[in-house]
Amino acid sequence: MAFKIFEFISFIFLTFILLAPIGHAKRSTPSHKTSSPFDFINKLKGCHKGNNTKEIHKLKAYLEKFGYLKYENKTHATDDDFDDILESAIKTYQKNYHIKPSGIVDDETISKMQAPRCGVPDIVNGTNYMHPRNMKHEPGSSNIHTVSHFSFIEGNPRWPSSKTHLTYRFLPNFPPNAMEPVARAFQKWDSSTHFTFARAQTNQNADLVIGFHSGDHGDGSPFDGRGGTLAHAFPPTNGRFHYDADERWSIGAVEGAFDLESIALHEIGHLLGLGHSSVNAAIMYSGIGSGLTKSLHADDIAGIRALYNR
């Protein structure tokens, strides 16, 4: 019992020191009612083709950001017309998230779209689904009963086959207490794949570089304040992985905060070449809720094996 209480106190203490340096940006916001950059989607409840509602251009921007839309004519990208292209993008989104592809902004679609998520697009130019591409399917193989829903990044970028040991380093502004959760995430990928990872010595070059950034930070994928997108990472062999510094971060499951290690597991998947999975329980699913932890799933491991032919 005493040990449990001690554990609990250390946990609270850790959470406090962790949130202190990172979560300062929006301290004045009451924590019980936090707004999200995705809140506008609520106002579009029930919208369908033919509607012309004030916030529709934001829905177009949202779907373009995550890969579902690509207007040739920029006028249509920024107007509030619910046109054929938008309807088709919503249907593709709904198929990816196992929602009936009605093309209507219904409750289920709103609830998925509003969830905090990774900033990496699900697909490219609205042309495909979150399924493996360019893969040889072998119907006679022993995997015939395995339904996998992992995906690769467009063009299947990956590390050269000789490069199985990857080093990582933290940017100078990285909170020291957030390093251990990231190290644990690397350890988990290390023990489940053919990759090995090690932290590079200070001042050494590293394959992977991890940092905290806020708003527009110069890589073409600005963060959006509290809520909305939480983190993103670039495909092989770029190596950059960024946390949104405006989120509330935690070590482990803490109500209203996002678990550093779970998000690191997800972003490392991108660093290795995985795209988003349509399996809810997979770490490569685009959304990760607050107040919970997730771990690697068979679908994630199957994705790495397929990408690297292991």
Ligand SMILES: *[C@@H]1O[C@H](CO)[C@@H](O)[C@H](O)[C@H]1NC(C)=O
């Ligand atoms: C969408 O259009 C229909 C008519 O087709 C209308 O009844 C409805 O109020 C509109 N919805 C919104 C949110 O504007």
Ligand SMILES: *[C@@H]1O[C@H](CO)[C@@H](O)[C@H](O)[C@H]1NC(C)=O
């Ligand atoms: C874009 O759409 C607008 C409105 O329909 C139209 O007036 C304009 O000519 C289009 N531009 C191009 C380049 O097609």
Ligand SMILES: *[C@@H]1O[C@H](CO)[C@@H](O)[C@H](O)[C@H]1NC(C)=O
């Ligand atoms: C997506 O669209 C852009 C611009 O239209 C084009 O340059 C790019 O090649 C497209 N990508 C794919 C994978 O189709």
Ligand SMILES: [Zn+2]
């Ligand atoms: Zn992602």
Ligand SMILES: [Zn+2]
């Ligand atoms: Zn970034």
